[in-house]
Amino acid sequence: MAPETKQSDTLTVGSNPPAPEAEAGCSPRFHPDPADDSAAQILERAQAGDHTAFSQLYSLHKRRVYSLCLRMVGNIAEAEDLTQEAFLQLHRKIATFRGDSAFSTWLHRLTVNVVLMHLRRKGLNLISLDEALDTSPDSGPVRSFGAQDLRLTGTIDRMTLEKAIADLPPGYRLIFMLHDIDGYEHNEIATMLDCSIGNSKSQLHKARMKLRESLSTKLNAEVLP
Amino acid sequence: MNSQPKPAVTPVEAQSAEHKEAECAEFQSHMAERIGAGENLLDDPHLTDCERCQRLVEELAAIAQAARLLLPVEEEPHEDLWEKIQRAITHESA
Ligand SMILES: [Zn+2]
Numbered sequence: 001m002a003p004e005t006k007q008s009d010t011l012t013v014g015s016n017p018p019a020p021e022a023e024a025g026c027s028p029r030f031h032p033d034p035a036d037d038s039a040a041q042i043l044e045r046a047q048a049g050d051h052t053a054f055s056q057l058y059s060l061h062k063r064r065v066y067s068l069c070l071r072m073v074g075n076i077a078e079a080e081d082l083t084q085e086a087f088l089q090l091h092r093k094i095a096t097f098r099g100d101s102a103f104s105t106w107l108h109r110l111t112v113n114v115v116l117m118h119l120r121r122k123g124l125n126l127i128s129l130d131e132a133l134d135t136s137p138d139s140g141p142v143r144s145f146g147a148q149d150l151r152l153t154g155t156i157d158r159m160t161l162e163k164a165i166a167d168l169p170p171g172y173r174l175i176f177m178l179h180d181i182d183g184y185e186h187n188e189i190a191t192m193l194d195c196s197i198g199n200s201k202s203q204l205h206k207a208r209m210k211l212r213e214s215l216s217t218k219l220n221a222e223v224l225p
Numbered sequence: 226m227n228s229q230p231k232p233a234v235t236p237v238e239a240q241s242a243e244h245k246e247a248e249c250a251e252f253q254s255h256m257a258e259r260i261g262a263g264e265n266l267l268d269d270p271h272l273t274d275c276e277r278c279q280r281l282v283e284e285l286a287a288i289a290q291a292a293r294l295l296l297p298v299e300e301e302p303h304e305d306l307w308e309k310i311q312r313a314i315t316h317e318s319a
Pocket of ligand 1: 249
């Protein structure tokens with residue numbers, strides 16, 4: 001399951017999942033002493049209704065959940081509201097977690113669902129993603145083919161990429177994020193967004209094309225004053 | 226054969242360049258729907274022959290790879306957030 005592999009990608013760029021003890025200072029009201037707690041024990045206690053354990057669970061997973069929300073909505077205030085909603089739902093549902101999948105995968109899915117519900121409420125019609133995107137003025141024939149002789153490989157830095165992703169239309173951003181960053185498969189995305197697998201594949205291609213165009217412009221602007 | 230100095234671009238070359246542009250535009254404009262239909266474009270004869278479109282495909286792959294490697298960077302929510310969540314939990318349980 002792809003969100004599992006994401007963990008190793010995260011390791012690649014040098015941000016290890018936090019150890020509970022490193023997080024103790026971030027839970028101002030509770031002062032857990034988790035030195036001997038394994039993640040499994042914390043989870044078990046949180047499932048049994050232990051509030052201290054739940055705060056430890058928050059400390060362990062807050063970055064992943066918040067970062068996911070932030071990438072999906074691109075707005076700090078909304079991302080914090082959604083993080084809150086995700087942990088509230090976690091609190092309500094945690095007893096139902098049966099351990100068939102890894103907890104982090106389960107929580108990832110729960111969070112994605114919270115964000116998708118929010119986006120639907122906001123009026124982003126995920127079902128008719130295609131129509132919504134295909135009528136945009138930019139989706140005509142490819143404009144950038146051959147226009148740049150820019151080798152993108154090896155020249156993309158995180159800030160430029162983040163900016164380019166933030167500039168994507170919401171539907172494209174969502175598909176790109178779910179597939180290329182969070183590692184969901186097309187069949188999973190199709191289920192989540194209630195669209196066809198083909199739709200997910202073609203939208204991902206269009207999203208990458210749009211990113212390439214945007215990156216070419218941004219990287220060229222850096223080179224040429 | 227005479228060895229006359231060659232102009233930078235001969236009319237034949239210009240014509241074939243134009244033809245090539247058209248071929249690339251045609252190929253690239255149908256990529257999304259063909260990918261959506263489940264085709265493997267790597268087998269397409271145009272792609273085998275065309276350096277420009279090969280580079281496009283490589284660049285799209287590079288973008289996906291960069292996203293996978295660069296972007297799962299985790300950010301910290303505001304430190305007040307846990308307080309808010311706790312209050313909401315208490316409110317719900319009341
Ligand atoms: Zn071509």
